[in-house]
Amino acid sequence: MSNEEKRVFSPGPDAKSRPTLEQAAYGDEAMQEVHAQLMREKEEPREGFSPVPVFFIFLFGALMFWGGIYIAKYSGGFRADVFDPAWAPQKAASAVAAFDPLKQGKKLYARTCQQCHQANGQGIPGVYPMLAQSPWVLTSDERLAHLLILGMSGPLKVLDHEYNGNMPPVGMWKDVDIAAVLTYIRQEWDNQAPAVSEETIKKARQDIGKRSTPWTPAELTNLYPF
Ligand code: HEC
Numbered sequence: 149m150s151n152e153e154k155r156v157f158s159p160g161p162d163a164k165s166r167p168t169l170e171q172a173a174y175g176d177e178a179m180q181e182v183h184a185q186l187m188r189e190k191e192e193p194r195e196g197f198s199p200v201p202v203f204f205i206f207l208f209g210a211l212m213f214w215g216g217i218y219i220a221k222y223s224g225g226f227r228a229d230v231f232d233p234a235w236a237p238q239k240a241a242s243a244v245a246a247f248d249p250l251k252q253g254k255k256l257y258a259r260t261c262q263q264c265h266q267a268n269g270q271g272i273p274g275v276y277p278m279l280a281q282s283p284w285v286l287t288s289d290e291r292l293a294h295l296l297i298l299g300m301s302g303p304l305k306v307l308d309h310e311y312n313g314n315m316p317p318v319g320m321w322k323d324v325d326i327a328a329v330l331t332y333i334r335q336e337w338d339n340q341a342p343a344v345s346e347e348t349i350k351k352a353r354q355d356i357g358k359r360s361t362p363w364t365p366a367e368l369t370n371l372y373p374f
Contacts, residue, residue, distance in 0.1 A: 247324075249343060253332025256325055260318065261333075269337040275313060277306040280337035283374055289330070289344045291372035293352035295363060296326050302364035317362060323349040 224230030229237065258267070261279075265271050269280035279285050284306060285292065299317030303310070318326060323346045330344035 249324075249328040249331045250335065252325065253328035253330070254336075256321075256329045257332055257336075261329065269333070269339075273309065274311065277304060277309065277311045279333050280339060282306050285333050285339060286341045287374060288372040289342070289348050290352060291368050292330050292344065293326070293349050294356065294371070295368060296330065297349070297352055297356060298359065299362040300365060300368065301362050302366065304365040315362070319353075323353075 228235050264276040265279050266276070269278060271278040277284075284295070295315065297317060297319040299319075300315040301313065303312045305311075318329075321329075326349045327344045327346045333339065334341035334344065
């Protein structure tokens with residue numbers, strides 16, 4: 149107990165001169181004096197306003213730092229196969245394996261072939277031959293494979309239209325892509341012919357061996373007659 153409190157509550161030598169609570173009720177000054185006494189008696193209201201101890205700030209900082217490292221290390225990139233209890237590995241695997249040659253072929257056609265043979269497969273009269281209903285597309289798949297791998301140039305007749313241009317080779321493509329684009333042109337524009345397999349492309353490469361010059365239409369027609 150501080151000296152001041154003692155002074156207020158113990159009846160000291162001058163206790164008589166100080167007003168009691170009842171006396172204070174009779175005069176403003178006395179009342180203020182009593183209130184002052186009561187206020188002094190109270191402690192400074194500290195609780196709600198005391199600053200956060202520095203120690204806690206460091207503790208929280210350290211916790212958050214550790215938490216960040218923990219998440220970075222163990223979150224597994226928040227991938228479905230880490231967190232989703234219903235995740236089915238078979239489903240995800242089949243989505244990857246579901247290669248659609250028509251879709252892939254369409255993409256490759258749009259990117260490479262379309263500029264010459266056109267989106268509707270009609271080509272450009274006298275310059276680029278049509279692929280829609282072309283016997284070159286609908287008959288031998290081996291002839292097609294040979295054509296795509298080395299390209300072709302020379303006089304050509306397709307459905308009574310004559311051409312003499314250069315068909316660029318796509319032999320640097322993967323077998324699966326050549327097969328896909330051929331499967332696509334065989335089934336687009338009302339064309340109806342079986343898909344071309346990767347095997348056919350692979351075998352054609354073996355047949356071709358070291359040759360790198362483009363075919364002439366006559367050569368390919370001799371090898372694979374209509
Ligand atoms: C730079 C233009 C050009 C591009 C690109 C092109 N071709 Fe050709 N293509 C030709 C020409 C020109 C001929 C005819 C060659 C000749 O006269 O001997 C031809 C011929 C063909 C033929 C045989 C003739 C026919 O009409 O059926 C097929 C099939 C064919 N191309 C498919 C394709 C495919 C598939 C692609 C894409 C991978 C492609 N071409 C890309 C210009 C092109």
